[in-house]
Amino acid sequence: MDTLLLINWLAFIAIVAYGVYLFAKVIATRVSYIKLGKKSEFDRDFKKRFRRIGKIVFGQSKLLKDKKSGTIHVMMFYGFLLVQFGAIDMFVKGLAPGSHLPFGFLYPGFTFFQELVTLMILVAVVWAFYRRYIEKLVRLKRGFKAGLVLLFIGTLMLSVLLGNGMAIVWHGEGLTWTEPVASLIAYLFSWLPGTAAAVLFYVFWWIHTITILAFLVYVPQSKHAHLIAAPINVFLSKSVPGKLEPINFDIADEADEEDISFGVGKVEDFEQHQMIDFYACVECGRCTDVCPASGTGKMLSPMDIMIKVRDHLTEKGAAVTGKSAWVPEYAFSNTKGNLAAAGANEAAAGKESVSLIGDVITQEELEGCTTCRACEDACPVMNEHVGTIIDMRRYLVMTEGKMDQDAQRAVMNIERQGNPWGLSKKDRINWREQDEDAYIPTVKELKKEDKDFEYLFWVSSMGSFDNRSQKIALAFAKLMNQAGISFAILGNKEQNSGDTARRIGNEFLFQEIAEKNIKEFEKNNVTKIVTIDPHAYNIFKNEYPDFGFEAEVYHHTQMLYDLVMNDKLNPQRDINQKLTYHDSCYLGRYNGVYDPPREILKSIPGLELVEMERSRENGMCCGAGGGLMWTEDTTGNRINVARTEQAMETESTMISSACPFCLTMMSDGTKAKEVEEDISTMDVAEILALSVLTEDEEKTA
Numbered sequence: 099m100d101t102l103l104l105i106n107w108l109a110f111i112a113i114v115a116y117g118v119y120l121f122a123k124v125i126a127t128r129v130s131y132i133k134l135g136k137k138s139e140f141d142r143d144f145k146k147r148f149r150r151i152g153k154i155v156f157g158q159s160k161l162l163k164d165k166k167s168g169t170i171h172v173m174m175f176y177g178f179l180l181v182q183f184g185a186i187d188m189f190v191k192g193l194a195p196g197s198h199l200p201f202g203f204l205y206p207g208f209t210f211f212q213e214l215v216t217l218m219i220l221v222a223v224v225w226a227f228y229r230r231y232i233e234k235l236v237r238l239k240r241g242f243k244a245g246l247v248l249l250f251i252g253t254l255m256l257s258v259l260l261g262n263g264m265a266i267v268w269h270g271e272g273l274t275w276t277e278p279v280a281s282l283i284a285y286l287f288s289w290l291p292g293t294a295a296a297v298l299f300y301v302f303w304w305i306h307t308i309t310i311l312a313f314l315v316y317v318p319q320s321k322h323a324h325l326i327a328a329p330i331n332v333f334l335s336k337s338v339p340g341k342l343e344p345i346n347f348d349i350a351d352e353a354d355e356e357d358i359s360f361g362v363g364k365v366e367d368f369e370q371h372q373m374i375d376f377y378a379c380v381e382c383g384r385c386t387d388v389c390p391a392s393g394t395g396k397m398l399s400p401m402d403i404m405i406k407v408r409d410h411l412t413e414k415g416a417a418v419t420g421k422s423a424w425v426p427e428y429a430f431s432n433t434k435g436n437l438a439a440a441g442a443n444e445a446a447a448g449k450e451s452v453s454l455i456g457d458v459i460t461q462e463e464l465e466g467c468t469t470c471r472a473c474e475d476a477c478p479v480m481n482e483h484v485g486t487i488i489d490m491r492r493y494l495v496m497t498e499g500k501m502d503q504d505a506q507r508a509v510m511n512i513e514r515q516g517n518p519w520g521l522s523k524k525d526r527i528n529w530r531e532q533d534e535d536a537y538i539p540t541v542k543e544l545k546k547e548d549k550d551f552e553y554l555f556w557v558s559s560m561g562s563f564d565n566r567s568q569k570i571a572l573a574f575a576k577l578m579n580q581a582g583i584s585f586a587i588l589g590n591k592e593q594n595s596g597d598t599a600r601r602i603g604n605e606f607l608f609q610e611i612a613e614k615n616i617k618e619f620e621k622n623n624v625t626k627i628v629t630i631d632p633h634a635y636n637i638f639k640n641e642y643p644d645f646g647f648e649a650e651v652y653h654h655t656q657m658l659y660d661l662v663m664n665d666k667l668n669p670q671r672d673i674n675q676k677l678t679y680h681d682s683c684y685l686g687r688y689n690g691v692y693d694p695p696r697e698i699l700k701s702i703p704g705l706e707l708v709e710m711e712r713s714r715e716n717g718m719c720c721g722a723g724g725g726l727m728w729t730e731d732t733t734g735n736r737i738n739v740a741r742t743e744q745a746m747e748t749e750s751t752m753i754s755s756a757c758p759f760c761l762t763m764m765s766d767g768t769k770a771k772e773v774e775e776d777i778s779t780m781d782v783a784e785i786l787a788l789s790v791l792t793e794d795e796e797k798t799a
Contacts, residue, residue, distance in 0.1 A: 106300070107193060110307065117311030120425045124318045125326070127423065128377060131415025138371040140334055147333050150480075155329050160478040163716075164384065167229065173222035174251065177215050181255075184212035185310065188258055191265055192303040195296075206276040209262075213279050216255045223252045238383055247322055250313045254306060259283060261302035267295035319424055327378035328479040334371045335480040338640050340471050340688045342488055345605045360605065361492025365411045365454050366418075372486055376408035378479040385473035385483060390719040390741075391466040395734020398466035400473035400483040403459060407486070410458045455490055455498075464491050465502055468726055468737070469601050470683040470719035491603035505602050508728035513607055516593045517559040518728050527589040529561065529568040530575075538575045540589035541622045551586035553578075553652075554624045556638070558631035559594050560758035566765065567758035570630050573787040574654050580790060581666040583657070585628070591618055595634035600641075602725035609645070616647040628652040630783065632684035632757045633723075639689070653685055655756045655782050659694035662701050662786070669789035672704035675778075677785075678750040679707065680741065680764060681717035682757035695756045695782045702789045708748045718744060720755075720763035727759050742767025746777070756782045 153159050158175065162168035187199045187208075201208050227248055230238045263283025266273070267290055273281040287295065317325055345360055362368055385400035386392045392399050416423040452458065464487055473483045494500045501509070511520035530538040544551055555578070561571035578585055596611035619627075627649050629635050639651035661667040679699060685691045692714050699707050712718045721737030731737060742764055745753045753768070755761045761781055768774040 103193075103195070110189075110193065113308070113311060117314055120315045121318065124315065124425045127415070127419070127421040127425075128318060128323070128412075130419045130421055131411055132370050132373045132377075134366040134411075134415060134418060135368045135370040135373045136366075138334070138369040140371070141337055143337060146337065150335070151329060151333055154332050154478075154480065158478075160476070160480075163476065167382070170222050170226050170229070173218050174226075177219040177222065178251070180215045181212065181219060181258075183208070184216065184258055185254075185306070187212070188261060188303065188306060191261075192300065192307075196269060206274070210276040210278075213259070213277055216258055217279065219251060220255045223248050223255070235383075246316070246320075247313075250309060250316070253309045254313070257302045257306035257309065261299055261306060263287065264290075264295045264299035264302060268292050268299055315425065321379065321381040323377045324380045324479055327374055328380070331371075331374050331378040332480045334374065336482060336485075339474065340469070340482075340484055340636075341640050342485060342600060344609065344644050345492065347606060347609070359493065360496040361494070361603070362486075362489040363453075363455060363493040363497055365407060365414055367493075368407075368486070368489065372482070372489075373411060375481045375483075375486065376404055376411055379404040379408060379481060380479055381405060382478065384476040384478065385481070388472040388476045388716070388718075390468055390470060390472065390721060390737045393718075394737050394740050396466040397460065397462045397733065399463075403463065403483060403487065404481060406458050407454070410452070410454065414452070455494060459490060461494060461500060462733075464494060465505075465729075466733075467491075467724050468683075468719045468721055469724035471687045472683070472716075472719060475687050475715050488601065488603065492605050493603075495603035496606060501602065502729050504729040505725050508725065509599055509602060509604050509607060512559075512594045512599055512611075517563050518594075518598060519559075519563055521563050524590055526557075526562045526592055527587075529557070529563075529571060530587075532568060533572050533576070536572060536576050537579050539586050541586045541591070542589065544586050551584050553583060553585040553626045553628045553657075554619070554622070555585045555587050556595070556627050556629035556631065556634050557587055557592060558629060558634050558758070560762075561630055562592070564758065564762065566762060567630075570758055570761070570781040570783055573781070574630055574658075574783040576791060577658060577661070577667060577783060577787055581661045583661075588618065588622075593618075595631070595637050597633040597637045598725050598728070600637070601723065612642060612645050612647075616642065616645060619647060619649070624649060626650045626652070628654055628657050630654045630756075630758060630781070632682040632689075633759070636684045636688045653689075653691060653694075653756065655685075655695040655698060656691065658783060658786060659698055662698055667786065667790050669702045669786060671789045673702055673785065673789055674704040675752045676706045676708060676748075676750045677752040677754055678710055678745050678748045679713070679782075680710070680720065680745065680753060680755045680760055681714060682755060682760050683717070683719050683723055685756060686717060687715060695754075698782055698786055699754065702785065705785070708750060710744050710748055712744060720757075720760045722759040722763050727762075736767075736770065738763035738767040739770045742771055746771065746773065751777060752785075753777060753779045754782055754785060755779075 158168060158172050161172070183199070190197055190199060198205060199208070227245065229235055230245060259279050260283060262277060262280035264287070266277070266280060266284035267287055270292065273285060290298070317323060347360070379401065381401060383401050386402070389398065389400050412423045455461065455464070467484065467487045469484050469488070471484055474481065477483070508518040511518050515521060516523045516526070527540070530536065539551075541551065541554070555575065557571050560567040562568070593611055593615055595615070596608040599611065600608035627638055629638070632653060635651055635653045638649065642648070658667065662669065677699060679696060681692065696707065699705055710717070718741050719737060720741050721731060742753075745764070753764050755764060758781070761779055765774070765779040768777050768779060
């Protein structure tokens with residue numbers, strides 16, 4: 099027995115060493131691939147980042163948005179952490195027969211707890227198998243590889259229970275309540291002689307050991323790499339959700355024109371933290387499940403974007419570095435991306451001919467994104483899909499000159515006239531002529547009167563030129579008059595905010611616009627901005643600071659909420675309507691503003707507020723974001739119509755929003771469904787004005 103035990107020890111040490119070596123090797127190769135990317139910078143607010151780890155990784159907050167899948171994952175996550183103590187105990191039993199972890203009088207309680215955890219994990223495995231292969235959730239992939247982890251985990255749990263049962267028979271121990279399942283197994287096999295039980299124990303012991311090591315090697319080269327990459331990804335994720343990073347256009351004079359490109363045209367143009375996103379992807383399909391483009395039959399799938407770029411990075415990384423993507427190599431000789439070091443140069447040359455945009459990701463996929471961030475909100479590992487898509491859009495637009503014709507027309511109009519329609523910029527101020535009773539001074543007019551203003555009212559291109567949105571701007575201006583708010587507008591000096599150009603991919607035009615706007619703001623000592631446009635609100639608040647401008651930025655619902663709560667605006671007239679509120683993505687998911695518009699609506703007498711099934715963080719985009727307001731929706735179903743149908747399910751007589759883009763899309767949706775006579779669409783400011791202003795004032799609003 100001593101000789102056999104020695105052989106067991108030597109075999110165990112050799113196999114564990116080999117498994118750990120393979121694990122370290124595959125981790126090293128993935129790190130070398132990530133290092134091909136550009137170095138990343140991030141703020142050093144470690145306290146906030148560690149809190150995020152606690153909430154999302156250990157609190158499983160994002161996973162629990164889907165209660166069933168989240169519960170399964172919590173059971174597996176914590177079960178797998180806790181059961182490792184049982185694995186160590188089993189190793190001790192095999193290496194030193196008759197021994198166990200030195201927990202003293204606590205050991206019986208430990209074994210009982212371990213059995214409970216093991217059973218919990220087995221329940222989770224069966225439940226997960228049911229969800230994937232029996233219930234067949236659309237967002238979950240099927241096939242052998244997709245379920246391999248369930249096989250690994252199930253094998254580990256069963257081998258522990260069977261091994262412990264055989265140990266009881268082998269050592270002639272009595273049945274005990276502290277190991278109920280193992281005792282049951284021992285009872286069923288009590289007829290076995292001790293030697294046979296010992297042999298079976300070591301069979302299960304080695305199955306357990308080899309499965310653990312195989313799992314260890316498998317994880318980093320599979321979708322389960324998220325077990326390693328996800329905590330890192332959560333820690334490194336952006337502090338400001340959805341914030342786009344600026345491009346430095348300062349190019350050295352000696353740079354070769356052929357080498358100059360902007361945006362991401364090659365996988366190594368991504369920043370390293372973005373590459374961690376690719377390996378952190380769980381392939382759970384939650385992002386695609388909530389994507390408005392995917393849900394209405396468009397080609398875009400956020401999950402597929404991540405997977406395809408990840409696989410391309412792995413293949414190209416193997417080619418460029420000469421390090422095989424897979425270990426052990428002999429077991430994966432026919433695996434896609436398994437490139438031997440000897441052929442690295444030839445392989446690299448071959449991969450250079452594969453275009454990231456075109457061969458890996460199509461232009462249609464990139465142009466389908468509304469930048470709503472529903473994918474990012476749903477992602478349990480904090481992947482930032484939108485920034486990745488916009489970076490590739492930038493390359494398409496600024497380097498290859500490829501853009502949807504409608505989007506190109508809108509961008510050219512913004513460049514020439516400061517608005518997407520191409521209307522004369524000299525007419526930007528004309529909207530206020532619709533109501534001479536409203537006091538809407540320009541900054542220039544106040545200067546002539548030697549008066550100051552507190553807030554700059556950014557009317558936006560929609561509020562200035564779109565007939566429907568002008569009513570929102572007027573209603574808000576009159577409410578500010580009623581509350582005694584000191585404000586001014588830039589009038590014809592107002593430009594576009596630059597959001598449309600930036601999200602479409604024309605970063606160069608955006609930076610030109612931002613520079614002009616900032617000069618105008620600084621010239622007029624602007625310290626507070628309020629706007630009816632959530633896109634302008636987001637870009638002024640979160641992205642203009644990168645260019646040296648910081649101010650207090652408010653959305654009009656935030657200001658109106660404060661005015662109502664402080665009794666400066668008093669809703670009095672009843673509005674007897676059943677209303678549902680549509681969340682703007684740039685107000686909600688980008689900036690967390692969900693309650694102010696709802697509280698305003700709740701303060702209005704007679705108004706009944708009902709929520710759509712998809713609301714707040716889970717709200718669906720109207721389809722206008724990412725510059726798609728200006729393009730024709732020709733593939734699949736129209737996003738705005740799908741969202742309108744969701745609103746109609748509430749049986750509301752009114753749909754409200756707090757964004758001129760959203761309101762336009764929802765209005766078009768009611769027309770497409772031929773219910774515009776039965777369901778009205780109004781901005782929160784307009785509804786509040788109906789209740790606050792006198793009847794005469796309301797008629798002119």
